[in-house]
Amino acid sequence: xxxxxxxxxxxxxxxxxxxxxxxxxxxxxxxxxxxxxxxxxxxxxxxxxxxxxxxxxxxxxxxxxxxxxxxxxxxxxxxxxxxxxxxxxxxxxxxxxxxxxxxxxxxxxxxxxxxxxxxxxxxxxxxxxxxxxxxxxxxxxxxxxxxxxxxxxxxxxxxxxxxxxxxxxxxxxxxxxxxxxxxxxxxxxxxxxxxxxxxxxxxxxxxxxxxxxxxxxxxxxxxxxxxxxxxxxxxxxxxxxxxxxxxxxxxxxxxxxxxxxxxxxxxxxxxxxxxxxxxxxxxxxxxxxxxxxxxxxxxxxxxxxxxxxxxxxxxxxxxxxxxxxxxxxxxxxxxxxxxxxxxxxxxxxxxxxxxxxxxxxxxxxxxxxxxxxxxxxxxxxxxxxxxxxxxxxxxxxxxxxxxxxxxxxxxxxxxxxxxxxxxxxxxxxxxxxxxxxxxxxxxxxxxxxxxxxxxxxxxxxxxxxxxxxxxxxxxxxxxxxxxxxxxxxxxxxxxxxxxxxxxxxxxxxxxxx
Numbered sequence: 001x002x003x004x005x006x007x008x009x010x011x012x013x014x015x016x017x018x019x020x021x022x023x024x025x026x027x028x029x030x031x032x033x034x035x036x037x038x039x040x041x042x043x044x045x046x047x048x049x050x051x052x053x054x055x056x057x058x059x060x061x062x063x064x065x066x067x068x069x070x071x072x073x074x075x076x077x078x079x080x081x082x083x084x085x086x087x088x089x090x091x092x093x094x095x096x097x098x099x100x101x102x103x104x105x106x107x108x109x110x111x112x113x114x115x116x117x118x119x120x121x122x123x124x125x126x127x128x129x130x131x132x133x134x135x136x137x138x139x140x141x142x143x144x145x146x147x148x149x150x151x152x153x154x155x156x157x158x159x160x161x162x163x164x165x166x167x168x169x170x171x172x173x174x175x176x177x178x179x180x181x182x183x184x185x186x187x188x189x190x191x192x193x194x195x196x197x198x199x200x201x202x203x204x205x206x207x208x209x210x211x212x213x214x215x216x217x218x219x220x221x222x223x224x225x226x227x228x229x230x231x232x233x234x235x236x237x238x239x240x241x242x243x244x245x246x247x248x249x250x251x252x253x254x255x256x257x258x259x260x261x262x263x264x265x266x267x268x269x270x271x272x273x274x275x276x277x278x279x280x281x282x283x284x285x286x287x288x289x290x291x292x293x294x295x296x297x298x299x300x301x302x303x304x305x306x307x308x309x310x311x312x313x314x315x316x317x318x319x320x321x322x323x324x325x326x327x328x329x330x331x332x333x334x335x336x337x338x339x340x341x342x343x344x345x346x347x348x349x350x351x352x353x354x355x356x357x358x359x360x361x362x363x364x365x366x367x368x369x370x371x372x373x374x375x376x377x378x379x380x381x382x383x384x385x386x387x388x389x390x391x392x393x394x395x396x397x398x399x400x401x402x403x404x405x406x407x408x409x410x411x412x413x414x415x416x417x418x419x420x421x422x423x424x425x426x427x428x429x430x431x432x433x434x435x436x437x438x439x440x441x442x443x444x445x446x447x448x449x450x451x452x453x454x455x456x457x458x459x460x461x462x463x464x465x466x467x468x469x470x471x472x473x474x475x476x477x478x479x480x481x482x483x484x485x486x487x488x489x490x491x492x493x494x495x496x497x498x499x500x501x502x503x504x505x506x507x508x509x510x511x512x513x
Contacts, residue, residue: 038127040160042167045133048084049171053133059085060175063093070290071098077212077277077285077313079249082111082168082270087295088217088308092169094291095310096176104211106140107173108183108202110273111165111215118188121152122198123159125184130167134174140181143205146440147183150201151456151498152194159186165215165270173213187272192258195272197498199279200438203319206280212317214277216270218242221296222304227267234302238294241266242307249311250287252278277313285315327397327432331365332507338398339374339405339428340509347420352406355398362398369393371433372400373464373504374408376418376426385426386412389464391502392435401430429508431464436502442493447475450501454482454493461486465504 045051050059067090080095081088113123124144129136147153160166166184173180190198206212219241221227221234230237245268248256254275261271268274281287289311296305327335338358345353355362373389388407390400405428409418418426436453439445445452447468454461461482468478479493486492 037129039129039131039136040125040127041131042170043162044164044167048164048168049089051133056133056171057175059089060093060171063089063172064097064176066090067094067097069097069100070094071288071312071314073314074316075099075102075211075312075314076208076317077214077281077287079214079216079270079274079277079287079309079311079313080169080172081217081308081310082165082215083217083295083306083308084168087298087306088293089172091291091293091308091310092172095312096172098290098312099176099211102211104177104180105209106143106181106183106206107177107211107213108143108185108206109166109169109173109213109215110185110187110270110276111163111169112270112273113159113163113186113188114165114269115162116156116159118154118156118159118186120188120191120194121154122185122187122190123154123156124148124186125160126155126157127160130170130182130184132167132171132174134171137170137174137180137182140183143181143183146205147185147201149441149499150197150438151496152190152198160184165273169213169215185273187276190272190275192254192275195254195275196279197438199276201440202276203280203317204438204440204444206317208316210317212277212280212313214270214273216268216274216309218245218268218307218309220267220269220306221302224304225267227265229264234305235294235296238296238302238305238307239292242292242309246289246309246311249274249278250289252281252285252287254278280317281313282315282318284318285313287311287313326368327365327505327507332430332505334360334366335397335401335430335432336428336507336509339401339430340423342402342405343409343418343423346406346410347423353402355402358402360398362396366398367396369395370397370400371435371502372397372404373431373433374401374404375429375431375508376408377429378425379427380425385422386415386418388412389431389433389462391433397432427509429506431466431504431506434503436500438498438500442475442479442497442499445475445499445501447473447478449503451504452478452482453500453502454479454486454488454497455500456483456486456488456492456497459486459488464506466506 050056075098078095080092129138219238221238291310294305294307296302341358371392375387376385386408451465452463480490483492
């Protein structure tokens with residue numbers, strides 16, 4: 001194998017003239033056999049941990065040997081500290097020891113940016129390997145490529161060069177897991193919306209062979225950090241503050257997490273990686289603390305102190321399940337009847353009816369929280385006469401159909417309001433919508449099954465699942481038309497667009513006649 005090395009900043013670029021693959025990546029074609037290997041060499045050796053391979057192995061092995069496994073069951077996520085090993089190594093090793101004999105093909109490590117500003121973005125490195133004194137770890141470039149389909153994901157080399165929050169975890173993981181592929185993610189300041197989007201994207205890409213690590217230290221106390229909320233019983237109060245924070249994490253309460261950070265002016269540096277991990281955890285996941293310590297206790301000086309917590313997320317990360325049909329035949333017929341009677345009521349009374357006005361008492365499936373589109377078409381020609389819809393909020397499918405029947409008949413800006421004489425000439429179709437979810441790439445969209453939402457540059461457009469099959473479009477044609485509908489160029493879907501998909505139960509009067 002021939003190589004050519006070029007060093008630039010902290011990167012070593014190696015031109016490798018042989019095929020290289022990593023779990024999660026597609027095997028390279030013959031044309032790609034001469035590929036570029038880019039190595040990011042960790043800057044932490046000799047300061048944050050020993051530069052000698054032998055000394056680093058001895059230190060990390062010692063941490064791991066002293067640690068205890070305290071949680072039961074499969075671990076899919078960890079919260080680990082990221083200080084120098086003399087301070088937080090034992091705590092981090094206690095967290096990693098909860099993995100037991102589990103092995104992972106892929107480890108996603110999410111850490112905060114301490115030096116470079118990232119406004120509502122995260123950065124992934126444009127390299128193929130990370131190097132520490134313990135050797136090279138290949139990056140899962142296939143996973144990273146799919147991750148970059150999200151508009152919040154960028155690649156900024158300077159973010160990764162000197163950032164310790166991700167790099168500090170790598171030797172510990174190397175020693176504990178052996179072979180694995182790494183996905184390093186460095187976060188900026190993230191809104192709740194972006195946290196949820198990124199969590200959804202990671203859930204789509206992750207599998208049972210994926211471990212997710214949120215890298216964070218906790219309270220940074222003292223004048224050195226500009227944070228002195230108390231000056232008495234300092235050790236006790238620091239611990240109380242950290243436990244209050246962890247109680248929110250344990251409950252996976254994202255709203256309270258942001259509220260706590262603001263109210264307490266908390267100095268938890270990995271707040272956003274932790275928020276992402278919380279958002280990924282479902283109802284069946286538990287978050288358990290396994291070790292807590294502080295630099296103040298280690299040094300005996302609480303004038304300035306940093307707190308360290310190791311925690312494990314047990315269970316499996318659950319992708320959003322594909323929705324099953326919930327509405328029975330009688331419910332469908334009743335909803336179609338409600339839509340038609342709603343329009344008739346409006347003609348007679350000049351206002352939207354309530355369910356009571358229509359003699360309906362919603363129960364069972366009629367109370368399901370679902371969105372709805374109501375579509376009106378001329379019976380003879382099939383031409384569209386009105387179509388308006390809304391995603392699920394807190395309204396029942398019954399109330400949503402009443403709302404959207406009025407909107408489609410009288411408020412569709414593409415058409416004049418429906419005339420009373422036209423009511424008998426149109427057929428009614430209802431699309432009952434399940435909540436949308438993000439997908440990693442447009443390649444994950446299934447025509448005919450998925451409704452599609454495209455978002456880019458502040459613009460958005462929606463197609464129902466039945467649109468593409470009715471028009472005879474393939475995926476590229478569908479996305480080109482959808483881009484134009486959003487007021488974007490026809491090829492806008494190819495790069496930088498975000499996609500969400502949803503499923504719908506589609507039923508109409510004609511199908512039931």
